[in-house]
Amino acid sequence: MKEQLEALRAAALKEIADSDDLAALEAARVRFLGKKGEITAILKQMGGLSPEERPVMGQLANTVRAAVEEAIEEEQRKLKDKLKDLKLAAETVDVTMPGKKAAPGHRHPLSIVLDEVKDIFIGMGFSIATGPEIEWDYYNFEALNIPEGHPARDTQDTFYITEKMLLRTQTSPCQIRYMEGHKPPIRMIAPGRVFRSDPVDATHSPLFHQIEGLVVDKDITMADLKGNLLTLAKKLYGEDTEIRLRPHHFPFTEPSCEIDVSCFRCHGKGCSMCKNEGWIEILGAGMVHPKVLERGGIDPEVYSGYAFGLGVERLAMFRFAVDDMRLFYDNDLRFLNQF
Ligand code: DAH
Numbered sequence: 001m002k003e004q005l006e007a008l009r010a011a012a013l014k015e016i017a018d019s020d021d022l023a024a025l026e027a028a029r030v031r032f033l034g035k036k037g038e039i040t041a042i043l044k045q046m047g048g049l050s051p052e053e054r055p056v057m058g059q060l061a062n063t064v065r066a067a068v069e070e071a072i073e074e075e076q077r078k079l080k081d082k083l084k085d086l087k088l089a090a091e092t093v094d095v096t097m098p099g100k101k102a103a104p105g106h107r108h109p110l111s112i113v114l115d116e117v118k119d120i121f122i123g124m125g126f127s128i129a130t131g132p133e134i135e136w137d138y139y140n141f142e143a144l145n146i147p148e149g150h151p152a153r154d155t156q157d158t159f160y161i162t163e164k165m166l167l168r169t170q171t172s173p174c175q176i177r178y179m180e181g182h183k184p185p186i187r188m189i190a191p192g193r194v195f196r197s198d199p200v201d202a203t204h205s206p207l208f209h210q211i212e213g214l215v216v217d218k219d220i221t222m223a224d225l226k227g228n229l230l231t232l233a234k235k236l237y238g239e240d241t242e243i244r245l246r247p248h249h250f251p252f253t254e255p256s257c258e259i260d261v262s263c264f265r266c267h268g269k270g271c272s273m274c275k276n277e278g279w280i281e282i283l284g285a286g287m288v289h290p291k292v293l294e295r296g297g298i299d300p301e302v303y304s305g306y307a308f309g310l311g312v313e314r315l316a317m318f319r320f321a322v323d324d325m326r327l328f329y330d331n332d333l334r335f336l337n338q339f
Pocket of ligand 1: 169170171172212213250252253283284285286307308309310
């Protein structure tokens, strides 16, 4: 029995030491110390020994069992440590590795121009207003002195929803809405989307963007209009920019004009950008028509004002030398990444 015990101790210690993982170690424990284990079996034979042998063998058997148990515990600790090391190694973050570059995205060229214009006007004390894209015929036409039968009301140009409701064709209805809600002095710009049933080409789109401007106070004259819009032109295109007012007609202003800026590429000499004119038209403007002031609830005998409307796409096309408006809506990253 003594040899048997010694042999078992050696076999058990070897198998424990050879265990590569916790499962193998558990198998070794079951094999030697489990209920039907080999050491357990010997311990069960103790009863059959003589009274002299029993304490000696008993002590030896206990020593063997204790040694094997201790070896298992020791091995278990080692294997657990090994596992932990492996896990830590697998989860290590190499802080010196180059990071994945996050594409930050780009501001859309139309947003860039829009924000620039907004900043310029906010700097001159203007507020920002908005109006609905689905608009009443009344605000889009009637109140702006565009009477029934006027060519601008043609279904060829306007997306009608019902007879009285439409997609606004201009941001000018914001003038009326603003006057309805505010008393003079008024200084506001209203940027937004407008819609016209134009076929798509390099300079037309059924959806585009305008910025409306309205100033109403006592003693506002054409000189205020000219001064403020000259400031806009200089801030947009440089201090040496000049403007030129050409007579024009808009139903909601009287007198009306179109405003050109001196070509910022050739400075008036003539080039492909300005089609050899030396000047580029950037907006429509005029003194608010008395009938329009009246519709806004403002007495034209006391107050006067000026208004203007500019096309954001047009500004952006000149600003970034883009010759096809469709590029703004295609969402082609090769185009957008350039801004
Ligand atoms: N609403 C005009 C258009 O869409 C632009 C415009 C011209 C607006 C003159 C104005 C203005 O406020 O005074 O063509």
